[in-house]
Amino acid sequence: MSSRTDAPGVAAAPDNADVVTYREAIRLALDDAMAADDTVLLLGEDIAKAGGPFKTTVGLYDKYGADRVFDTPIAENGFCGIALGMALTGLRPVTEIMFSDFLPTAFDAIAMELPRWRFMSGGQTSAPVTVRASGGGGGRFGAQTSSTGESWFLQFYGLKVAVAGSPQGAYGLLRAAIAHNNPVVVFDHKAMHLRKGPLVRGDDRLAEVGKAVVARPGTDVTIVASLLMVHRSLEAAEALAGEGIEVEVIDISWLRPLDMETVAASVGRTGRLVIAEEQYHDGGWGASVISRLATAAAPLAVPPAAVSMPEILISHSPPLEDAMIPSAERIADAVRSVCR
Amino acid sequence: MTAPPDAVLRTWLEQMILIRLAEDKVMEIYMQGLVPGTVHLCQGQEAASVGAIGALTGDDWLLCTYRGHHHALARGMDLEAFFAEIMGRDSGACRGMGGSSYVVDASLGMIGSPAIIGAGIPVATGAGMTARLRGEDRIAMCFFGDGACNIGAFHEALNMAQLWRSQVVFCIENNQYGEYTPFRDSTALPPEAPIAHRAAAYGMAHAVVDGQDVIAVHDMVAQARARAVAGDGPTLIEAQTYRYRGHSRTDPGAYRPPGELDAWKERDPIGILASGIGADGDLEALRERLQQEVDEAADRAAEGPWPTLDQARDYVFAD
Numbered sequence: 001m002s003s004r005t006d007a008p009g010v011a012a013a014p015d016n017a018d019v020v021t022y023r024e025a026i027r028l029a030l031d032d033a034m035a036a037d038d039t040v041l042l043l044g045e046d047i048a049k050a051g052g053p054f055k056t057t058v059g060l061y062d063k064y065g066a067d068r069v070f071d072t073p074i075a076e077n078g079f080c081g082i083a084l085g086m087a088l089t090g091l092r093p094v095t096e097i098m099f100s101d102f103l104p105t106a107f108d109a110i111a112m113e114l115p116r117w118r119f120m121s122g123g124q125t126s127a128p129v130t131v132r133a134s135g136g137g138g139g140r141f142g143a144q145t146s147s148t149g150e151s152w153f154l155q156f157y158g159l160k161v162a163v164a165g166s167p168q169g170a171y172g173l174l175r176a177a178i179a180h181n182n183p184v185v186v187f188d189h190k191a192m193h194l195r196k197g198p199l200v201r202g203d204d205r206l207a208e209v210g211k212a213v214v215a216r217p218g219t220d221v222t223i224v225a226s227l228l229m230v231h232r233s234l235e236a237a238e239a240l241a242g243e244g245i246e247v248e249v250i251d252i253s254w255l256r257p258l259d260m261e262t263v264a265a266s267v268g269r270t271g272r273l274v275i276a277e278e279q280y281h282d283g284g285w286g287a288s289v290i291s292r293l294a295t296a297a298a299p300l301a302v303p304p305a306a307v308s309m310p311e312i313l314i315s316h317s318p319p320l321e322d323a324m325i326p327s328a329e330r331i332a333d334a335v336r337s338v339c340r
Numbered sequence: 341m342t343a344p345p346d347a348v349l350r351t352w353l354e355q356m357i358l359i360r361l362a363e364d365k366v367m368e369i370y371m372q373g374l375v376p377g378t379v380h381l382c383q384g385q386e387a388a389s390v391g392a393i394g395a396l397t398g399d400d401w402l403l404c405t406y407r408g409h410h411h412a413l414a415r416g417m418d419l420e421a422f423f424a425e426i427m428g429r430d431s432g433a434c435r436g437m438g439g440s441s442y443v444v445d446a447s448l449g450m451i452g453s454p455a456i457i458g459a460g461i462p463v464a465t466g467a468g469m470t471a472r473l474r475g476e477d478r479i480a481m482c483f484f485g486d487g488a489c490n491i492g493a494f495h496e497a498l499n500m501a502q503l504w505r506s507q508v509v510f511c512i513e514n515n516q517y518g519e520y521t522p523f524r525d526s527t528a529l530p531p532e533a534p535i536a537h538r539a540a541a542y543g544m545a546h547a548v549v550d551g552q553d554v555i556a557v558h559d560m561v562a563q564a565r566a567r568a569v570a571g572d573g574p575t576l577i578e579a580q581t582y583r584y585r586g587h588s589r590t591d592p593g594a595y596r597p598p599g600e601l602d603a604w605k606e607r608d609p610i611g612i613l614a615s616g617i618g619a620d621g622d623l624e625a626l627r628e629r630l631q632q633e634v635d636e637a638a639d640r641a642a643e644g645p646w647p648t649l650d651q652a653r654d655y656v657f658a659d
């Protein structure tokens with residue numbers, strides 16, 4: 001285990017890695033993408049002069065100026081539609097949605113416009129827009145500011161969806177999304193913003209679109225996780241190693257395209273699957289993973305398990321929120337249950 | 341503004357007649373079972389699109405709506421590609437993926453034509469921002485209906501367009517109805533006030549124009565275009581017009597008070613321009629020639645091949 005990262009079990013960082021916070025990795029991705037391509041510009045609330053509600057744009061307004069970093073009014077649907085117009089005419093806008101929970105106000109622009117205009121025109125146009133959203137619970141923010149929102153857009157074919165499970169993921173996925181010629185929604189998790197991990201930057205460090213990452217190799221059980229659940233799965237894996245259970249943790253990284261090749265290969269070796277997700281199970285990506293394995297007759301030794309949110313809403317009351325969001329203990333229990 | 345030269349006025353007259361005949365043709369081939377889905381026709385509204393588009397340069401971008409055949413044809417879309425698209429053929433302007441509502445030709449600067457009310461208004465604002473940020477002599481021309489002025493996207497986009505001096509011109513084609521409801525029954529305004537007055541809330545320039553008078557529309561859009569590229573901000577133009585047919589193919593328009601349609605037909609945009617330039621005597625010959633073009637294009641379009649699912653798959657994502 002590397003002493004340079006707080007994620008237990010993550011393979012030792014390469015020598016050329018810096019150790020940065022997850023939110024700094026986001027900021028660096030935006031900075032490097034803007035430096036690499038002057039058509040990249042940022043739109044969001046309080047992101048210019050104030051540096052962003054989560055400090056993911058600090059310094060970028062000073063560096064790139066008012067024509068590249070826009071403080072928008074509180075009008076998510078409007079500025080995501082504006083981003084579409086910019087993208088259709090040659091720019092690469094990145095919009096910041098402060099909390100995932102505000103995405104529904106922009107549902108028309110993101111779900112119905114961004115992914116369909118190219119198709120409706122018979123491929124005449126393209127819409128390289130990146131929508132960033134910070135989501136997830138743990139901050140005691142209550143019912144309307146704690147969702148991850150990660151699976152909301154999966155029925156809107158034409159969008160790609162990425163989920164950042166580490167600083168390297170936050171950097172590489174965001175850079176890949178910005179360089180990609182299709183609309184991508186990139187989710188990060190607020191409770192990871194201050195966590196540190198290794199990061200190698202550079203124009204050669206874009207994540208591969210649709211490629212999951214094996215965050216920890218193992219032989220006995222496969223956990224597929226996203227966002228904060230990657231971290232908690234790694235914690236669970238560390239504890240289970242002491243019990244002689246070697247867990248492979250996959251940071252799924254893309255919900256569309258879903259990397260079933262990596263998942264199926266892992267499950268083919270372990271024969272056991274646990275999904276770890278900070279969302280309701282029905283209609284989410286975890287259910288899709290299980291469905292795809294089942295319909296492909298994957299050789300599972302035992303039925304898979306899913307550690308998801310109970311079907312209640314998130315409250316700000318600490319014991320209640322803690323009971324909603326899967327813990328490392330719940331994930332470890334699920335692993336033990338599929339090992340019995 | 342000086343009056344446009346005679347040759348230009350003649351072109352506009354031809355374009356308006358072409359649009360009228362093409363729309364009638366759409367209805368005809370619809371009844372023959374050649375058009376899947378529904379259609380939203382624009383007979384009566386020809387001057388608003390021809391006048392506005394006549395004020396643009398070839399570089400300008402256009403955002404249209406599901407009632408957008410007149411925009412496509414005024415911009416010069418190939419007639420066969422137009423009909424083939426409406427018939428869902430691979431030879432259509434959008435390879436059969438769009439249909440009547442979404443028919444665009446990006447090579448003519450037509451970047452979209454959404455069916456979702458108001459959705460194009462922010463998009464046009466964004467395109468206008470591209471022009472501004474690049475310092476280009478270029479605008480985005482955005483058409484939408486009176487009904488679109490009540491959805492959030494309209495207000496959100498107008499606010500940002502004015503705040504950031506987007507190079508966009510907004511044109512409300514106020515055809516008096518949103519579907520089956522008169523606009524005053526759905527739109528809070530002071531008595532008699534036009535919708536365009538709403539721009540004042542955003543400090544935006546605005547104007548009301550007779551949408552049946554192609555020269556007046558052209559004049560107003562030309563001024564608004566000049567203001568936009570000079571960095572003086574967008575304009576909200578309300579072209580007051582009327583659709584002769586129902587909202588969509590199946591709508592007989594029974595909600596219209598008796599006499600209203602006839603009164604508007606008295607002010608037919610084609611008739612107004614024709615008598616204005618002394619071309620009444622040429623109308624029949626013009627119609628005959630254009631009818632032949634329309635008929636031939638529609639016949640050729642009906643021979644077009646159907647697209648395949650594999651082709652459709654290719655249009656979802658760019659490489």
Ligand SMILES: Cc1ncc(C[n+]2csc(CCOP(=O)(O)OP(=O)(O)O)c2C)c(N)n1
Pocket residue numbers: 407455456457484485486487488489515517518519587
């Ligand atoms: C968001 C949304 N709501 C409802 C509809 C259904 N609809 C289609 S056209 C229309 C009326 C629009 O009226 P207007 O903007 O005046 O345009 P017009 O049809 O008169 O050209 C409605 C309600 C829609 N397409 N989109």
Ligand SMILES: [Mg+2]
Pocket residue numbers: 485486487513514515516517518519
């Ligand atoms: Mg209307």
